Amino acid sequence: MNVLGIETSCDETSVAIISNDILTANLISSQDFHSKYGGVVPELSSRAHLQIIIPLLKDALKKSNLELKNMDLICATAGPGLIGALLVGLTFAKGLAYSLKKPFVAVNHIEGHIFSGFLMKEKPEFPYLVLVVSGGHTLLLLVESFTRVIKLGTTVDDAAGEAFDKVSKLLGFGYPGGPQIERAAAFGKSDKISFPIADLKEPFNFSFSGLKTSVLRYVQSNYKDASLISLDDKNEIAAAFQKAVVTALIKKVEKALSQFKVKSISLVGGVAANSELRKSFEKLSKQHNLKLVIPDLEFCGDNAAMIAFRGMKSYEHGLVNDLDFSPYPGLTPQHFS
Ligand code: KG4
Ligand code: ZN
DSSP states (O other), X not given: OEEEEEEOSSSEEEEEEEETTEEEEEEEEEOGGGGGGTSOOHHHHHHHHHHHXXXXXXXXXXXXXXXXXXXXXXXXXXXXXXXXXXXXXHXXXXXXXXXXXXXXXXXXXXXXXXXXXXXXXXXXXSSEEEEEEOSSOEXXXXXXXXXXXXXXXXXXXXXXXXXXXXXXXXXXXXXXXXXXXXXXXXXXOTTSSOOOOOOOSSTTOBOOHHHHHHHHHHHHHHOXXXXXXXXXXXXXXXXXXXXXXXXXXXXXXXXXXXXXXXXXXXXXXXXXXXXXXXXXXXXXXXHTTOEEEOOOHHHHSSOHHHHHHHHHHHHHTTOOOOTTOOOOSSOOTTSOO
């Protein structure tokens, strides 16, 4: 079976092909030009998706040694994401499914991330605990099977990636912030400043807006202007902030591990690229004697391989979507119980 996956939910255009359970292409085109605006500009994102999607599809077919007519299933991200950006990939995929007379599956982007560990050689074993940390979402979930995912907690305000992006902007680094904060933090000591970690009533929820505000207050009370912060000080602020985020995330994962019996743990989404967070997960998995699955960097950020995989599994469990399926910007109550 040949499965085509298409992802255009934000600022990455991606086309992937899974052929007889082997990933033969996962092409990702990142829209780097957003960095000069300090964040993703939705309309520019949609236009860039439109320009690149057909060349990417052609390259993915060539790389896989396949033709469009060989595709058996067409999958695309339907949400959550930027509505205009989603429309490009989703409409393109529906058009392909219609003209090829092949089934179509609309994939939830977060479900793509949740199961992205299956793209690795060493796969998660059910039941597993997964932490989804991306630019728009922070979710702690218990995954019992390909059809049963239980939400344990989520952020009550900013997503972890969003906090990285906002603090990066505050320190005068560019967008996306995560990699720049990580780079700066590598040169700073994390114990010079102590930023607070939210203590919420709900056991598995997260909050990052207080942390972001305390970084802002720290900068305002110690410097006349953010542009006057020395590089050394920026590195220290970045290191202390990164430590606070990692500690906050790990605290909730540990709490969940004390309540739920699982076989594996998985860390997914764009922020899963963070090496301090990866190290903390490695430590945790050893302490609890659990299998750890963190996808390779190519599968942490947005990619169509995870969309093709999730779509294929949904199809194998009987899902086929109508061609009038509409994109959706956020998670709806029917996603995760
Ligand atoms: O999953 P993703 O590619 O897109 C969304 O679905 O949102 O995640 C993007 C997020 C951005 O906020 C970016 O700053 C963050 O992932 N990120 C990182 C790192 N690399 C990317 N955050 C922390 N450390 C990193 N190394
Ligand atoms: Zn994502």
